[in-house]
Amino acid sequence: MPITDLHHAQITVPSDKADAARDFYCNLLGFTEIPKPENFPEGSGFWLRLGDRSVHVGLESNIDRHATKAHLAYQVTDLEHWQRRLTDHGLTPNTPIPIPGHDRLEFRDPFGNRIELIQPHPPTPPSSEQDRTLIHERVEQARAGTNPAVICRTAAGWAVLGDTQFLPGYCLLLPDPVVPTLNDLQGPQRARFLIDMTALGDAILAETDAYRINYSILGNTEPALHAHVFPRYANEPEHLRTKPIWLYPETAWTDHPINPERNAPLMQALRVRLHQAGVAAD
Numbered sequence: 256m257p258i259t260d261l262h263h264a265q266i267t268v269p270s271d272k273a274d275a276a277r278d279f280y281c282n283l284l285g286f287t288e289i290p291k292p293e294n295f296p297e298g299s300g301f302w303l304r305l306g307d308r309s310v311h312v313g314l315e316s317n318i319d320r321h322a323t324k325a326h327l328a329y330q331v332t333d334l335e336h337w338q339r340r341l342t343d344h345g346l347t348p349n350t351p352i353p354i355p356g357h358d359r360l361e362f363r364d365p366f367g368n369r370i371e372l373i374q375p376h377p378p379t380p381p382s383s384e385q386d387r388t389l390i391h392e393r394v395e396q397a398r399a400g401t402n403p404a405v406i407c408r409t410a411a412g413w414a415v416l417g418d419t420q421f422l423p424g425y426c427l428l429l430p431d432p433v434v435p436t437l438n439d440l441q442g443p444q445r446a447r448f449l450i451d452m453t454a455l456g457d458a459i460l461a462e463t464d465a466y467r468i469n470y471s472i473l474g475n476t477e478p479a480l481h482a483h484v485f486p487r488y489a490n491e492p493e494h495l496r497t498k499p500i501w502l503y504p505e506t507a508w509t510d511h512p513i514n515p516e517r518n519a520p521l522m523q524a525l526r527v528r529l530h531q532a533g534v535a536a537d
């Protein structure tokens with residue numbers, strides 16, 4: 256049987272630097288510490304979560320970490336932000352050999368481990384206005400900070416509140432970069448999109464009275480990937496409660512538009528949930 260995926264990676268820091276390493280990776284880089292299994296002894300390091308992956312930080316002394324090129328590469332969405340943040344904290348990022356289609360920088364953590372941050376280039380714009388969709392426009396607005404429906408950036412794209420709220424908490428996940436269909440995403444990117452989509456569903460379930468989530472990826476009218484995340488409620492009209500969401504009358508869609516001010520508490524609660532799940536990237 257083939258190897259199917261990368262489960263976790265491990266780095267080490269000096270045995271007396273566990274607290275300093277925890278502060279660096281959690282507070283500066285934004286990782287989330289997760290509990291280790293009970294059968295692991297105390298004082299053996301700690302585990303971190305990044306998206307759906309984990310990084311194990313072990314304790315190991317008398318090792319010259321500056322002598323090796325071995326490293327982990329973490330994908331980011333704003334390399335310039337990280338350049339400034341690292342410099343402000345006394346680190347010295349440098350630019351390694353280019354990789355086509357990506358910008359990247361590398362540096363050493365305070366313990367000598369080599370770290371790379373890498374950002375894919377944005378996609379080539381549509382070849383004509385005919386290729387542009389509403390999804391392209393909404394993603395461009397999200398990048399510019401002018402889309403009021405944005406909940407947060409995720410590794411796969413943007414979590415946004417739906418234009419209509421007749422089912423409170425209806426959201427979408429928009430990919431960034433925009434692609435035509437789910438099938439146009441390759442293995443890890445495809446998995447990341449689906450993970451972020453279901454994490455958004457988890458957040459909606461936790462913050463509303465919904466009893467289930469309906470996920471819908473169509474793209475027939477707007478031919479670009481986007482995932483609808485619909486909460487379903489027990490108090491929906493009986494003749495519609497078990498039916499596809501698209502059977503609701505047009506008035507349901509038009510009479511309950513998003514109101515950023517009224518919806519702000521829910522958007523903030525969803526943002527917090529996605530941060531707690533390790534999905535939010537902002």
